Amino acid sequence: MSRSERLLDLLQVLRRHRQPVGGRRLAEETGVSLRTLYRDIPSLQAQGAHIEGEPGLGYVLKPGFMLPPMMFSEEEVEALVLGSRWVAKRGDNRLAMAAADALAKIASVLPPDLSESLDTSPLLVGPRQPIAEGIDLGLLRKAIRGERKLDISYIDNDGRDSRRTVWPFALGFFEQVRVLVTWCELRQDFRHFRTDRISRALVSDQRYPRRRQALLKDWRAAQDAAPDMRGTRRG
Incomplete structure (x- = not known):
């Protein structure tokens, strides 16, 4: 695993925890040593992640930190495409438009190779029968x-x-x-x-x-x- 992938994994684990979580547990969930974890936390903080805490007390990621677009993996992009396509087929018209707009915003900041994969993703959503709604x-x-x-x-x-x-x-x-x-x-x-x-x-x-x-x-x-x-x- 590369260092960037390791830091991304740590960010994702921190996002799952709303309360401070101990360093040893973070190390176990990310599959690294405690020593490596204590090096990675300052690295993320230096990149702008609002991580509060210290050894012995635990760490928590404050809201508001945005992941750099190049840190999306190919599978994460495929998940976004599949989810958007599902909403377009299963949601109402407003949600379908919102899904398309959200995907377009993501595409505008992705690197070219990942942006192209939005249109070429092989994950498809099957058709469904129209639903006659009685209300908006x-x-x-x-x-x-x-x-x-x-x-x-x-x-x-x-x-x-x-x-x-x-x-x-x-x-x-x-x-x-x-x-x-x-x-x-x-x-x-x-x-x-x-x-x-x-x-x-x-x-x-x-x-x-x-x-x-x-x-x-x-x-x-x-x-x-x-x-x-x-x-x-x-x-």
């Missing part, structure tokens, strides 16, 4: 980002139309459907709503009382207890 998914994403309550009209499996006030905090993309993950005020529980069955949605000016991250954490705990999403309640 961009509106749902806006409500999620802003942690706003959402008033919806929903048609259930039996064709009944009901109105709900929900706290949207996630949007799931599946092969044939998209699912809005919420806390439902009526049911006082987590509920999943197929977006193609939402006939109306109005974003409220009122923020819901819990943070989106906290709702997502509790929902994941509920999924661990019943991991098959199809077994959870909808509507």
Whole structure:
């Protein structure tokens, strides 16, 4: 492994840890000696990485450090291309455009050989059947980002139309459907709503009382207890 690859690996490991992590653990995760690690930390700091800490206390990478573009590996570029192509096929129009724009920005700063590989990547995403949406998914994403309550009209499996006030905090993309993950005020529980069955949605000016991250954490705990999403309640 070259020195640049070793430093990149160390950066990636630091990015995975939000709290200070000890030097010995960092050395184990990167596969180097503790002595080498203690040399690599100052090298990254000299290159502008905001790494705080010292031996015996642990290290943490502060937000804001951007990786130089030449440090993307070929597999990382392929992963970006595959992800963008998946979003273009499986996401809504706005997400598809955003994926294309993001990829174009990445291409503009990549070295020529890696930039060319964006267009020539052999990793493809297969076609899917069109999904008839009842609502603009961009509106749902806006409500999620802003942690706003959402008033919806929903048609259930039996064709009944009901109105709900929900706290949207996630949007799931599946092969044939998209699912809005919420806390439902009526049911006082987590509920999943197929977006193609939402006939109306109005974003409220009122923020819901819990943070989106906290709702997502509790929902994941509920999924661990019943991991098959199809077994959870909808509507």
